[in-house]
Amino acid sequence: MARKPAETAQPPQQPNVSRDELLKYYREMLLIRRFEEKAGQLYGMGLIGGFCHLYIGQEAVVVGLEAAAKEGDKRITSYRDHGHMLASGMKARGVMAELTGRIGGYSKGKGGSMHMFSREKHFYGGHGIVAAQVPLGAGLAFADKYKGNDNVTFTYFGDGAANQGQVYETYNMAELWELPVVFVIENNQYAMGTSMKRSTKSTTLFGRGEAFGIPGEQVDGMDVLAVKAAGEKAVAHCRAGKGPYILEMMTYRYRGHSMSDPAKYRTREEVQKMRDERDPIEHVRQLLLQGGHAAEDDLKAIDKDIKDIVNDSADFARESPEPPLEELWTDIYADDVPQQSSQDVNA
Amino acid sequence: MATEILMPALSPTMEEGTLAKWLVKEGDTVKSGDILAEIETDKATMEFEAVDEGVIGRLLVAEGAQGVKVNTPIATLLAEGESADAAPAPAAEKPPAESEASRDKASEAAEAPAPAPAAAKSAVESVHTPEPDESPDWPEGTELRQMTVREALREAMAEEMERDESVFLMGEEVGEYQGAYKISQGLLDRFGPRRVVDTPISEHGFAGIGVGAAFGGLRPIVEFMTFNFAMQAIDQIVNSAAKTLYMSGGQMGCPIVFRGPNGAAARVAAQHSQDYAAWYAAIPGLKVVQPYSAADAKGLLKTAIRDPNPVIFLENEILYGRSFDVPVLDDFTVPFGKAKVARKGSDVTIVSFGIGMAHALEAAEKLAEGGIEAEVIDLRTLRPIDYATVLKSVQKTNRCVTVEEGFPVGSIGNHISAWLMENAFDWLDAPVINCTGKDVPMPYAANLERLALITADEVVQAVRNVTYR
Numbered sequence: 001m002a003r004k005p006a007e008t009a010q011p012p013q014q015p016n017v018s019r020d021e022l023l024k025y026y027r028e029m030l031l032i033r034r035f036e037e038k039a040g041q042l043y044g045m046g047l048i049g050g051f052c053h054l055y056i057g058q059e060a061v062v063v064g065l066e067a068a069a070k071e072g073d074k075r076i077t078s079y080r081d082h083g084h085m086l087a088s089g090m091k092a093r094g095v096m097a098e099l100t101g102r103i104g105g106y107s108k109g110k111g112g113s114m115h116m117f118s119r120e121k122h123f124y125g126g127h128g129i130v131a132a133q134v135p136l137g138a139g140l141a142f143a144d145k146y147k148g149n150d151n152v153t154f155t156y157f158g159d160g161a162a163n164q165g166q167v168y169e170t171y172n173m174a175e176l177w178e179l180p181v182v183f184v185i186e187n188n189q190y191a192m193g194t195s196m197k198r199s200t201k202s203t204t205l206f207g208r209g210e211a212f213g214i215p216g217e218q219v220d221g222m223d224v225l226a227v228k229a230a231g232e233k234a235v236a237h238c239r240a241g242k243g244p245y246i247l248e249m250m251t252y253r254y255r256g257h258s259m260s261d262p263a264k265y266r267t268r269e270e271v272q273k274m275r276d277e278r279d280p281i282e283h284v285r286q287l288l289l290q291g292g293h294a295a296e297d298d299l300k301a302i303d304k305d306i307k308d309i310v311n312d313s314a315d316f317a318r319e320s321p322e323p324p325l326e327e328l329w330t331d332i333y334a335d336d337v338p339q340q341s342s343q344d345v346n347a
Numbered sequence: 348m349a350t351e352i353l354m355p356a357l358s359p360t361m362e363e364g365t366l367a368k369w370l371v372k373e374g375d376t377v378k379s380g381d382i383l384a385e386i387e388t389d390k391a392t393m394e395f396e397a398v399d400e401g402v403i404g405r406l407l408v409a410e411g412a413q414g415v416k417v418n419t420p421i422a423t424l425l426a427e428g429e430s431a432d433a434a435p436a437p438a439a440e441k442p443p444a445e446s447e448a449s450r451d452k453a454s455e456a457a458e459a460p461a462p463a464p465a466a467a468k469s470a471v472e473s474v475h476t477p478e479p480d481e482s483p484d485w486p487e488g489t490e491l492r493q494m495t496v497r498e499a500l501r502e503a504m505a506e507e508m509e510r511d512e513s514v515f516l517m518g519e520e521v522g523e524y525q526g527a528y529k530i531s532q533g534l535l536d537r538f539g540p541r542r543v544v545d546t547p548i549s550e551h552g553f554a555g556i557g558v559g560a561a562f563g564g565l566r567p568i569v570e571f572m573t574f575n576f577a578m579q580a581i582d583q584i585v586n587s588a589a590k591t592l593y594m595s596g597g598q599m600g601c602p603i604v605f606r607g608p609n610g611a612a613a614r615v616a617a618q619h620s621q622d623y624a625a626w627y628a629a630i631p632g633l634k635v636v637q638p639y640s641a642a643d644a645k646g647l648l649k650t651a652i653r654d655p656n657p658v659i660f661l662e663n664e665i666l667y668g669r670s671f672d673v674p675v676l677d678d679f680t681v682p683f684g685k686a687k688v689a690r691k692g693s694d695v696t697i698v699s700f701g702i703g704m705a706h707a708l709e710a711a712e713k714l715a716e717g718g719i720e721a722e723v724i725d726l727r728t729l730r731p732i733d734y735a736t737v738l739k740s741v742q743k744t745n746r747c748v749t750v751e752e753g754f755p756v757g758s759i760g761n762h763i764s765a766w767l768m769e770n771a772f773d774w775l776d777a778p779v780i781n782c783t784g785k786d787v788p789m790p791y792a793a794n795l796e797r798l799a800l801i802t803a804d805e806v807v808q809a810v811r812n813v814t815y816r
Contacts, residue, residue: 037379041398044355046417051359074563108596115594124562124599129586135552136587139559146515146541146565169552176547254380260358262391266381275380331597332631334655 015225018022018238019293025067025224026284027302029059032083033281034310035092036255039082039099043259048099052113055083057254060280061186062087064227065154065247072149076124076137077156079114080253084156088121092313097320100287104320108327131157131164134183138174138244139285141181156184160191162205171212171244173233178243182234183209185248187223193265206248216246222278259289349404349429354806357386357393363411364388366421373431375403383393383422399424404431412692421692430689480685484642485674492675497667499641500606503648504568506678508538514652517544518570518607527572528608528667554580554605558587558657561603566652571607574623574661580716588657589632594777604651606660609637610702610752611800615667617788622753624701625762628729629661634683635730637661639704641671643727654683663702686733688740692720695810696740698763699750703801706782707750710806719814729759737763738771745776746813751807755783777813782806 036054043052055062058080066087069075077084090106098105098116106116114128124140127133137155144151161167162185174181185205189196202208206216215237219230227249234245252274256263263271286295288294354364365387371377378400386395404423415421415609494502498805508514515538520527522535522545535543546553550571559568571577577584585740587603611620628635638644644662651658673679689704690711699707704725711721722740726732741747747767749760760781768777785799 030768031602037398040396041355044357044395044417045353046356049359076559092442106596107594109596110596111594115591117591117595117599119598124559125591125595129582132582135555135583136562138552139561140563141557141559142556143560143563143565146560165552166555169547169549170556172547173549173552199749209730227387260361260388260390260393262393263392268394331593331595333634334592334600335604336588 002196015287017225017287017293019288020068022284022288022291022293024301025060025063026281026288026299027306028063028066028087029224029281029284030302030306031092031309032056032059032063032086034306035086035096036082038226038310038314039096040255040259042100042317047318048113048217049101051111052078052099052259053080053178053256053257054259055080056154057252057274057280058186058188058221058251059083060224060227060283061184061221061249061251062156065184066184067224067228068231069152069154072122072151073235074122074124074137074140074144074151074153075156076133076140076153077126077134078130078158078161079126079128080158081114081116081126085116085118085121085123085126087120087260088123090116090118090121090123093316095265096313096317100320101322102317102320103323103327104316106270108331109323110331131161131167134161134164134167137183138179138181140169141174141179141244142177145177145179150180150239152180152182152191152235154182154184156186158191159185159187159189159196159205160188160194160199162208163199168208168212171209171214173339174244175212175214178241180238180241181230181244182238183214183244183246184217185246186251187248188253190253190257190265191262193263195265204248206246209244209246214244214246215272216248218250221251222247222280222283224280224284252284349423349425349431350399350401351398352383352422352424354408354415354417354419355386356417357388357395358390361388363414363416364410366410366415367392368658369406369410371403371734372408373403375617377401377403377424386468397424399426401427402429404429422521451543451669454703479733479739481688484646484681484687485679490675491672493670494537494641494645494673495668495670496638496641496644496662497528499645499671499673500533500648501534503645503652505534505537506533507649507652508534508542511652513564514566514567514568515542515544516570517546517557519546519548521545526570528664530662530667530694531570535632550576550579551583554583554627555587556604557605558583558601561588561601561657562591562599567603568604568606568652571605573619573664574607574609575596575619577605577607577623584627584633584657584659585630589630592656593632600655601657602655604648604654604658604660605656606648606651607662608664608667609661611665611789611796614791614793614796615789616791621788622661622701622751622784623659624661624729624751625753625758627661628732628759628762629757630730632657633730634728635661636657636683637701638727639666639701639725641669642673643681643687644678645673646679647727649678649684650683653680661701666702666705680725683728683766684731684733685727686736687725687727688722688736689725689796690721692722692724692744694744695722695746695748695814696719696737696744697721697723697748697750697806697810698726698737698760699723700729700759701752702749706801706803706806709803710750710810713803713807714810717814717816719810721810726759732763734766734770737767741767742774745774746810747775747779748782748806748809748813749779750782750801752784752801755781755786758783777815780809780813782809
């Protein structure tokens with residue numbers, strides 16, 4: 001069950017999952033993969049500036065967890081956020097145009113790769129300070145509990161962030177107040193260039209929740225079905241009013257920490273082995289083909305469709321104008337807050 | 348049609364690089380993720396991966412070539428069955444000319460002297476109104492009641508919690524202990540533990556939870572036992588609360604109040620005696636309030652709780668027990684950005700706020716005995732600042748002294764002085780003097796502590812200096 005991705009791949013068994021579901025996961029993961037590749041390309045062309053952290057390799061984590069979410073659930077994450085946005089239903093165009101710093105981006109070009117938001121899709125960022133999103137996510141859950149609804153907040157952070165003190169302040173309060181928050185540790189095994197072995201003597205990260213009374217488990221984050229199953233369990237725990245739950249997703253990023261990371265801290269062979277043996281998209285692809293759910297041609301059609309969406313987003317991101325100069329001075333203060341009025345609390 | 352593979356930018360600042368090594372040769376089939384080449388930037392040697400699949404047609408730049416500009420074609424990629432001689436399609440992945448043009452436009456705009464009002468104005472000037480708002484804080488004849496600052500703050504919170512269910516208070520000892528400084532006394536009994544939330548000692552964590560709750564639609568009041576402890580939480584205040592509205596293009600407002608005692612109390616030494624007014628006032632996206640009187644404490648806190656932005660509300664322990672007149676009104680609020688002329692005078696303008704006002708008013712009384720009439724202005728809010736009221740007064744008195752408890756370097760007084768130099772240079776008959784706390788960590792010894800703090804006598808001396816009397 002809790003299986004580290006470094007272990008060798010097992011032949012895909014035919015799990016109890018419908019064709020439609022498998023196709024949906026394939027499609028969503030592929031969209032993230034192709035989108036990120038395109039983003040990397042646009043970065044290389046100088047169309048995307050600053051820091052740009054790609055999610056390639058980790059797609060199964062967000063796609064699997066989104067499959068366990070319901071309308072109203074919230075999500076918040078770090079700066080490696082493009083995949084989370086696409087998986088939450090935000091449009092590729094708006095995300096890519098934010099990467100290029102254009103008015104058509106989700107933040108009108110004022111946030112960039114690391115700072116994007118969508119109230120409509122309950123996506124609360126996109127945060128550039130490592131681990132700052134962890135108490136923020138617990139705060140979102142606090143608001144839902146205060147309002148008395150059954151929404152859950154997925155709070156994503158990495159193995160690097162897991163060594164920040166505010167994570168444990170948050171664990172303590174989240175359990176104390178029984179907040180409906182799923183802490184998702186995306187353990188891609190490297191905090192920028194420092195491997196987990198070189199950061200801590202802890203052998204697991206989910207286990208640290210035990211000190212606060214928070215249950216959790218390690219999950220094969222390269223297997224979208226395992227992720228979804230674990231997500232459902234965690235969400236059920238939260239919705240039942242039992243407080244937070246920790247999922248440690250064992251995953252892997254194929255690219256460097258950011259675009260400017262030469263990734264000399266690991267071998268090319270290590271990356272290639274992961275790609276060859278544990279790729280989350282290939283996994284679903286094989287389930288589809290071997291289960292007789294889809295033929296090569298069906299998948300090719302999806303590939304083309306995704307490629308079109310991504311190319312369209314890149315075209316949009318290049319054609320969308322830069323923000324007008326007046327935008328420098330807007331959105332510093334809110335005249336009023338574009339969010340739920342206090343009525344939905346008072347009601 | 349063949350596509351060109353371009354020299355990539357591999358860091359935020361890279362403009363050119365060395366093509367250190369080709370890892371493919373002409374005719375090789377590549378797929379997405381395969382390494383094509385090693386490229387040396389000014390910082391590192393990076394592996395350059397293929398994005399599209401295809402067959403390498405021509406290598407256009409030789410191994411070892413230095414100074415290869417970003418976006419130079421370095422190879423061609425052929426589709427299945429295509430010949431290497433196929434004409435490349437250079438337009439495929441080039442940045443559009445229009446984007447270059449707009450970039451040029453932007454840099455021109457940055458260099459051009461004040462092209463448009465929007466691009467020229469500073470955030471500071473944007474709050475400047477030409478005519479000060481001189482309306483009274485409450486109608487003449489309103490019944491007044493003596494009340495301590497502590498009671499005023501408590502009433503403000505209670506009234507707002509009564510008015511809006513989304514308002515709640517969280518912090519250390521705010522509930523069962525009844526408040527470390529008894530500001531929240533009785534609120535737990537009145538509103539219950541759902542809305543008066545005792546936290547563990549975790550400033551960083553609960554400040555972040557408060558900000559998240561504000562994103563989630565609530566209106567938290569986060570009490571810091573003192574603002575000294577808020578330094579543990581300052582990342583959440585500045586990076587999360589203040590900046591998110593801007594970074595989200597206006598989507599994600601953060602209606603939250605951070606409040607608690609600020610500045611020196613008595614004999615608690617360096618780590619517990621600091622005025623943070625200038626720190627927070629430096630941050631666009633925050634609003635910063637530092638009241639002096641009980642009426643202002645009440646009226647401004649009510650405004651702060653209703654404000655859709657993050658508000659830093661700086662109280663003072665020494666003032667908590669002092670009594671002032673507070674109007675008896677159903678819903679008394681004081682707007683932000685409106686200074687108060689606390690004393691009329693014609694010879695000098697003393698600008699202060701918070702506990703500095705106690706020293707300023709005391710100095711004004713002493714000066715009056717010597718025939719110098721000081722006009723004393725209480726800024727009340729430090730972001731936004733009511734420049735209009737200060738300007739109008741200085742145009743009348745031609746002299747200005749600022750008074751605050753904080754450190755001298757980068758103080759609010761420094762800022763007011765600079766602003767007056769830019770906007771009222773011809774009106775000034777003397778340099779502006781800033782009276783501040785001394786440039787030392789607060790000492791514990793009683794005599795040294797007295798020496799470190801600003802005093803009314805120092806203000807009197809500063810006024811004598813600027814009035815040459």
